[in-house]
Amino acid sequence: MQSPVSHEPLLSESRAPSPEPRPLIAILAGEDSGDQLGADLIAALRVRYPQARFAGIGGARMQREGFESWYDIHELSLFGFSEVIRHLPRLLQLRKALVARLLATRPVVVVGIDAPDFNLGVEQRLKQAGLPTVHYVSPSVWAWREKRAEKIGHSANRVLCLFPMEPAIYAKHGIDACFVGHPLADRFALVSDRVGARDVLQLPQQVPVLAVLPGSRLSELTRLGQIFIDAAARVAAAIPGLRVVIPAANPQVHARLTELLAKAPHDETTPLLLDGHAHEAMLAADVVLLASGTATLEAMLAKRPMVVGYRVAPLSYRIARAMKMLKTDIYSLPNILARACGLGDDRLVPEFMQDDCTAANLADATLALFSDSERRGHIVAAFEQLHQALRGDMQGHAGDRAAAAIAELIDAQEQTGG
Numbered sequence: 319m320q321s322p323v324s325h326e327p328l329l330s331e332s333r334a335p336s337p338e339p340r341p342l343i344a345i346l347a348g349e350d351s352g353d354q355l356g357a358d359l360i361a362a363l364r365v366r367y368p369q370a371r372f373a374g375i376g377g378a379r380m381q382r383e384g385f386e387s388w389y390d391i392h393e394l395s396l397f398g399f400s401e402v403i404r405h406l407p408r409l410l411q412l413r414k415a416l417v418a419r420l421l422a423t424r425p426v427v428v429v430g431i432d433a434p435d436f437n438l439g440v441e442q443r444l445k446q447a448g449l450p451t452v453h454y455v456s457p458s459v460w461a462w463r464e465k466r467a468e469k470i471g472h473s474a475n476r477v478l479c480l481f482p483m484e485p486a487i488y489a490k491h492g493i494d495a496c497f498v499g500h501p502l503a504d505r506f507a508l509v510s511d512r513v514g515a516r517d518v519l520q521l522p523q524q525v526p527v528l529a530v531l532p533g534s535r536l537s538e539l540t541r542l543g544q545i546f547i548d549a550a551a552r553v554a555a556a557i558p559g560l561r562v563v564i565p566a567a568n569p570q571v572h573a574r575l576t577e578l579l580a581k582a583p584h585d586e587t588t589p590l591l592l593d594g595h596a597h598e599a600m601l602a603a604d605v606v607l608l609a610s611g612t613a614t615l616e617a618m619l620a621k622r623p624m625v626v627g628y629r630v631a632p633l634s635y636r637i638a639r640a641m642k643m644l645k646t647d648i649y650s651l652p653n654i655l656a657r658a659c660g661l662g663d664d665r666l667v668p669e670f671m672q673d674d675c676t677a678a679n680l681a682d683a684t685l686a687l688f689s690d691s692e693r694r695g696h697i698v699a700a701f702e703q704l705h706q707a708l709r710g711d712m713q714g715h716a717g718d719r720a721a722a723a724i725a726e727l728i729d730a731q732e733q734t735g736g
Contacts, residue, residue, distance in 0.1 A: 341367060344374040344425040345385070346416075346440060348433025350534070350567075351612060353377030353391060355431050355454065358501060358717030359724075360385055366725050374428075375416070388419065409436060417443045427728050429454055430474070441473035450731050452724055454478040456495065459487050467491045476727050478720050482707055483658035496723050501716040502612075503708035506597075506619035515601035519563065519592070526688065527561045528553055529603035529622075530589065531596060531613050532575075534567035539574045541629045542609055545677050547578055547589070549607060549627075552681035554587035557688060562589040563603070565596040604694075605687045607680060610650055614667065618652040619705055623697045625668045625683045626650040627675040655704050666697050 343363060347356040357379035360372050364383075373386040381387055389412060417440055420428060428444050430437030432455040441451040453474035459467045468491040470477060477495040479485055488495035516523055532546035533539055554560045564579075566572035575591055582588065592599060596613070600606055600620040608617060610628035617624045628649070648654055650667045657664035668683040670676070687694060714722075 340369050340371045342423055342425040343367070343370050343372050344420055344423075344428040345372060345380070345431065346375045346428070346433070346437050347377065347380060347391060347431040348375070348436060349391075350377065352431040352433065352455075353379045355501060355717070355720075356380040356385070357383050358715070359429070359431075359454070359720055362715075362717045362721035363724065366721060370426075373423075373425075374420075389416070413440055416440060420444055420449070421447055425449065426731070427452060427724060429724060431455060434470075438470060438473040445473060445475065450475050450727055452476050452478060452727060454720060455480055456484045456488075459484065467493060476723060478723055480708075480716070481655065481658070482710065483655075497710065498719040498723060499710050499716040500615070500708045502615055502619055503705060504715045506616075506705065508702060508705055510601050510621045512601055515598045518598050519590075519595065519602050521561055521563070521602055525559050525561050526557055527563065527603045528684065528688075529599040529606045529608075530562060530564045531599075531606065531608035532564075533609040533611075534571060534613070536570055536574055537631070538609055539571060539578070541631070542627065542675070543575065543578050545627070545629075545675060546607060546609075546680065547582060548677035549680035549684065550589060551582060551587065552677060553607075553684050553688075556681075556685055560587070562587070563592060563599045564589045565592040565594060565599040567594070567596065569593075605684055607684050610669070610671070612651075615651045618655075618701045619708075621698045621701045621705075623687045623694045624650075624652075625670075625680055625687065627670040627680050629672055629675050652701065652704065655707070656700060659704060659707050661700055661703065663696075663700060666700055 345356050345359065347353050353376060356376050360380060360383040363370065371386065372384065373388060375389045375391055376385045376387045377391040413436065421444070427450045428441060429452045430441050434457040437453065441453060445451045451474050453470060456477050456479045457466065457470065467488050471491060471493040475494065477488055477493060479495055479497045480500040482497050485495040485497050513523060521527060528550060530546055530550045532542045550562045554562055564575060566575055572591065572593060579589060579591060597616065597620065600617050600622050603622055606617045606622045606624040608614060608624060608626060610626050614624065614626055626649070648657065648664055649669050649671055652667045653664050653669065656666050670679045670683070
């Protein structure tokens with residue numbers, strides 16, 4: 319007689335454990351530079367957390383690393399008080415929706431990359447709700463309201479700093495901050511290759527070259543584009559055989575620069591407009607004329623003497639002056655780093671801000687650098703020291719060190735049951 323067939327599931331089947339949920343790591347990146355930092359960070363974190371999923375706000379580079387972007391990164395690509403104020407209702411609505419989604423999904427950590435006007439508010443709400451938060455890229459507390467460092471501690475459990483002088487500022491306010499190094503310092507060789515860069519751009523090796531970078535945003539070109547092009551024309555008129563190269567950061571900037579250059583005479587002094595290739599343009603140049611910002615750091619790492627100019631929107635400038643928010647008398651990152659690192663020369667880079675940013679001033683300073691080889695040699699030697707300072711004595715790349723600092727925070731939260 320056969321035993322009856324049991325339709326009960328096997329014990330091993332009935333007790334099979336459900337798969338562990340994949341931990342969520344939320345990243346909120348603003349701007350193209352944040353997208354690059356985020357992509358490097360995801361790659362490094364995935365080594366430590368291979369089952370993790372990554373979501374939030376990010377761009378194309380982060381998405382190529384498997385990132386799920388809930389919102390367009392360009393939603394956060396704003397600059398200056400006036401732009402933020404104009405878009406404030408939309409930003410507040412976005413922030414409200416984002417906070418609600420993050421509170422519902424409960425990521426193991428939330429990493430805000432730059433975009434402090436948006437991210438710090440989000441981080442503060444999430445930290446108050448018990449989520450661990452990290453702010454990657456310290457706001458410029460050494461230039462704008464140092465006491466802001468204390469407020470950042472209300473938003474972030476840990477701040478990841480790109481510059482070596484920043485953690486000490488946070489330490490004065492009892493904030494957990496660590497120097498992870500600047501990722502750009504990993505992408506430039508300590509000894510730059512001018513010959514190779516000129517070969518890539520098909521520039522003659524023996525001619526003088528000026529690289530001009532008037533900004534990567536259309537709003538910057540509106541304020542600076544014509545001034546920089548006029549300055550370059552003045553320099554070209556004074557230096558026989560000078561080649562001027564202008565790298566465009568994106569197609570929109572390329573189109574706008576094409577319009578501006580169409581007004582200029584077309585002869586042997588006409589600038590060469592490039593699609594991208596900003597690093598190669600800097601490396602190929604003898605001198606760089608550029609807008610203040612991250613590009614000045616890139617020029618420093620390329621070891622190229624430079625002249626810096628900038629104008630912010632008039633409303634932004636008036637607000638900053640009225641509120642006495644600017645706490646430094648130098649503006650470009652190479653000069654700020656030189657002062658912080660004690661090089662004894664914090665005027666390595668000529669700076670022309672707001673009303674001083676004129677074609678005549680920029681051209682005169684640029685010509686002075688071309689004519690003074692001793693000064694150029696001094697600047698290059700100082701830039702080599704600053705490059706090494708940004709690398710520090712640490713092992714690995716900046717993305718790896720940032721991932722290690724975030725992993726330490728995640729593991730500490732798990733151990734305490736947070």
